[in-house]
Amino acid sequence: QENYFSRETLDRLSGKRSDAAWLEAKQRDPDTVYLLFSNRSPMATVTKDTSGDGADVKLCRFRYNAVKDLLQKPATVLVFLGAERTKNPPSSTTSSSSSQTEQDTPDTPVWFAINSDEDAAELLKRCENSSCFFPKTPNRDLLRLDEEEAGVVAQARSVLAWHDRYSFCPTCGSPTSLQEGGHKRSCLNPDCRSLKGVHNTCYPRVDPVVIMLVIHPDGNQCLLGRKSIFPARMFSCLAGFVEPGETIEEAVRREVEEESGVKVGPVQYVSCQPWPMPSSLMIGCHAIATSTDIKVDEDEIEDAQWFPRQQVVDSMFRGAHQTLVIPPRQTIAHQLIRHWIGINSNL
Amino acid sequence: QENYFSRETLDRLSGKRSDAAWLEAKQRDPDTVYLLFSNRSPMATVTKDTSGDGADVKLCRFRYNAVKDLLQKPATVLVFLGAERTKNPPSSTTSSSSSQTEQDTPDTPVWFAINSDEDAAELLKRCENSSCFFPKTPNRDLLRLDEEEAGVVAQARSVLAWHDRYSFCPTCGSPTSLQEGGHKRSCLNPDCRSLKGVHNTCYPRVDPVVIMLVIHPDGNQCLLGRKSIFPARMFSCLAGFVEPGETIEEAVRREVEEESGVKVGPVQYVSCQPWPMPSSLMIGCHAIATSTDIKVDEDEIEDAQWFPRQQVVDSMFRGAHQTLVIPPRQTIAHQLIRHWIGINSNL
Numbered sequence A, B: 001q002e003n004y005f006s007r008e009t010l011d012r013l014s015g016k017r018s019d020a021a022w023l024e025a026k027q028r029d030p031d032t033v034y035l036l037f038s039n040r041s042p043m044a045t046v047t048k049d050t051s052g053d054g055a056d057v058k059l060c061r062f063r064y065n066a067v068k069d070l071l072q073k074p075a076t077v078l079v080f081l082g083a084e085r086t087k088n089p090p091s092s093t094t095s096s097s098s099s100q101t102e103q104d105t106p107d108t109p110v111w112f113a114i115n116s117d118e119d120a121a122e123l124l125k126r127c128e129n130s131s132c133f134f135p136k137t138p139n140r141d142l143l144r145l146d147e148e149e150a151g152v153v154a155q156a157r158s159v160l161a162w163h164d165r166y167s168f169c170p171t172c173g174s175p176t177s178l179q180e181g182g183h184k185r186s187c188l189n190p191d192c193r194s195l196k197g198v199h200n201t202c203y204p205r206v207d208p209v210v211i212m213l214v215i216h217p218d219g220n221q222c223l224l225g226r227k228s229i230f231p232a233r234m235f236s237c238l239a240g241f242v243e244p245g246e247t248i249e250e251a252v253r254r255e256v257e258e259e260s261g262v263k264v265g266p267v268q269y270v271s272c273q274p275w276p277m278p279s280s281l282m283i284g285c286h287a288i289a290t291s292t293d294i295k296v297d298e299d300e301i302e303d304a305q306w307f308p309r310q311q312v313v314d315s316m317f318r319g320a321h322q323t324l325v326i327p328p329r330q331t332i333a334h335q336l337i338r339h340w341i342g343i344n345s346n347l
C-alpha cells in the first residue's frame, strides 16, 4: 500500500548536493524542470480530472530561461530535488554496472524548486496558462495532485518551510547561508560552535508524529476524535508529536491517553506518510485499547467516540450522506481506517 | 522486546507543563528528585553490577535543598521530566476513576533535570559519594545504566541538548526564553512571527533515523558496515537520517543504496529506540536486498560486507575472540541482528 505524498518520483542524488559545479551546470540545462513556489505553495493549474481519482491540479513546470532572473535575487531559495528516475533501468540483480552510484551522472532531467518572495500575481504572469494559481489552502489543494507530483511537492514544501523558519542560526542568532543545493544552512558567524562537528541545526527538520487507529477490546469499534476546525460530522484518527526520548509505541499510548483517556496495550506499525504541513512524518499504527471510558482533552479535541465497524464501513463506501464523515483517501488516517475494516472482526 | 533507552519510567504529565504554580510547588517538594547535568551528562556514580547485565553506573539523585541555589542562576536549565508511575494503580479496565487525567495530581514524586554551567568539579562536591563523575564519553558510559534510569536519561538528555543548541529564535535570531517546564522556548522579540500560530521552532527537535539490517536474497547473509571510528573488527547495521518528504521505507532504500550500492526491496519495521546523542529516534527495520554487489560510499563508511549467519551467531554468542564484533546489546543494531538470527533461514 502506498500513501499519498509517499511516491519517490525523483532520485534525490544526495551525493551531488555538494558538487557545486555540477549543480550550476544542471541549473542552466534546458531539460531541467523548475517548480515555482510562493509562500511555500507551488504554482499549479486546474485541469480536467482524467484519472477519475480527483487529481485535477497539475504543477506548472518552468525552464531555465523562464526563471533565470529569479535565480539572481537574494531572497530566492533554490532547492535541488533530484533527477527523474530512468523508466527502464538496465536491470540486473547482481551486476553493479547498473547502479546509479557507478554511472555517477544520470542523464535524465533534474528538478529544482524555487521559492520567490516576488508578488504572487506577477509570478503567475510567467505561466502561459491563464488558469494557474498558488494554492491558498494547502491542506486541501495539495491533495488534488497526482501521486507523482505529490511526492515531489512533499520534499520541496518541507525543505522550503524549513528555510522559511530557520534562516537564523539557533545556536548563536546570526544569519545563515544556504549550502548543498538547499539542503543545508551554515552559520555566517565564523566563531559559532555549530561550525565545529556535525549538528542537526544545519539540516532540515522532520517531525515524527504518531497517528493511530485505536481498536476497542471487542474488536468491532474504533476510536475517532474531532477537532473543532474539522468539517461537520468529520472524525479522524488521534495523532500527536513524538517527544524526545520516546518510542513510537510509547508516544501512541501517551497521546491516546492524553487526548481521550483511553488506555492502549499492543501497538502495531502499519505504514507512514510524509505530511509537508510543514514537515511531519506521520507514523501510522493500529493500537488495541485496554480500557474504554472516554474522557476528552478539550484543549485539543472537541469530541471522541467509539464508532461501530458498520458505521465506519457505511461512511467509507456510501459517501457523504452519512452521520460520520471520515477524512479523504489522501490521508493516512483514511488508510488506517480502511486497513482496519479490511481486517476480520474480533482480531 | 524492549530496547535500551526505551523504558518510560515516568509519566510525563504533559498537561502539567503549563501549570506554573503546580510546577513551582513541586520544585520545593522534599520528595522531588533532581538529576544534575553538566554539559548534558548526568552526574553518576560507579557501583557494583548487581544485576549481572553490566549496569554498573547509577544516577546521583538530589533533593531540593541540595540544588535550590542552582535553580536561581540564570544559566541553569530546568526540565520537568514527570512523575513516578504508581506501582499498583487501582486497576479496572472500564472505570474512568482510575485514570490519571481524573485524579489530576498524582501523589508520587516528580523528577526534574537541571543542567548547570558551573564548574563540573565544584558540582561533584555536592554529592556525598566520592566516586561520582560526569560521563565524558556518553556513547559508552550512558549505556551502563539500568533500564529504568536509561529511560529517564533519554528524555532529559535530548531536551537539554535542544536547549543547548537552540537558545536563539531560528526565525528572527532573537534570544528565547524557557517555558512549559522546559519543553518550549518562546521568542523574546514581540514582533516575531513565531509567536503567531503554532510552529515547530518552539518545540524540541526529534530526528527520525532509519537503521536497518539488510538481508541477502539467499536469506543467509546480512549486510553490515563499519565506520572508521568503530573499534577494531566491529561492524554494524547501516543507518541514516530520514529526509523531508520521505517515508521510512524509502529512506531505508535510499540510505542502503547510497552507502553500500545494494538495492533493497521489501522493508519491515521491527522496533525503535530513542538515542539521545543528541536526539534521534532510531527506527529499526529489516530489509531484503534485491542486488548483492557492494560499492562502499567511502565518505561515510570504511567497509561493508555480507556476513554469513553462522559468523554472526558466533560473534553474538561466543564473545570477543571472533573475527566479527557486533555492537553491544544496548544498541538497536544488536537487537535487529539478534532478531534476524532468531528467524529461520531462507525466510
Ligand SMILES: Nc1ncnc2c1ncn2[C@@H]1O[C@H](COP(=O)(O)O)[C@@H](O)[C@H]1O
Binding pocket: A207, A239, A240, A241, A255, A300, B198, B199, B200, B203, B204
Ligand atoms: N514539532 C511541533 N510542532 C508543532 N507543535 C508541537 C510540536 N511539538 C509539540 N507541539 C505541541 O503539540 C500540540 C499538538 O498536540 P499533538 O499533535 O497532539 O502532540 C501543539 O499545539 C504544540 O503545543
Ligand SMILES: Nc1ncnc2c1ncn2[C@@H]1O[C@H](COP(=O)(O)O)[C@@H](O)[C@H]1O
Binding pocket: A198, A199, A200, A203, A204, B207, B239, B240, B241, B255, B300
Ligand atoms: N539531523 C541531522 N543531524 C546530523 N547530521 C545530519 C542530519 N541530517 C542530515 N545530516 C547529514 O547526514 C550525515 C550522516 O549521514 P546519514 O546518517 O547516513 O544520513 C551527516 O554527516 C550530515 O551531513
Ligand SMILES: [Mg+2]
Binding pocket: A238, A239, A240, A241, A255, A259, A300
Ligand atoms: Mg493530537
Ligand SMILES: [Mg+2]
Binding pocket: A240, A241, A255
Ligand atoms: Mg503531543
Ligand SMILES: [Mg+2]
Binding pocket: A239, A240, A241, A255, A258, A259, A300
Ligand atoms: Mg496530543
Ligand SMILES: [Mg+2]
Binding pocket: B238, B239, B240, B241, B255, B259, B300
Ligand atoms: Mg549513515
Ligand SMILES: [Mg+2]
Binding pocket: B240, B241, B255
Ligand atoms: Mg543521509
Ligand SMILES: [Mg+2]
Binding pocket: B239, B240, B241, B255, B258, B259, B300
Ligand atoms: Mg548515509
Ligand SMILES: [Zn+2]
Binding pocket: A169, A170, A171, A172, A173, A174, A187, A188, A189, A192, A193, A194
Ligand atoms: Zn551560529
Ligand SMILES: [Zn+2]
Binding pocket: B169, B170, B171, B172, B173, B174, B187, B188, B189, B192, B193, B194
Ligand atoms: Zn523570533
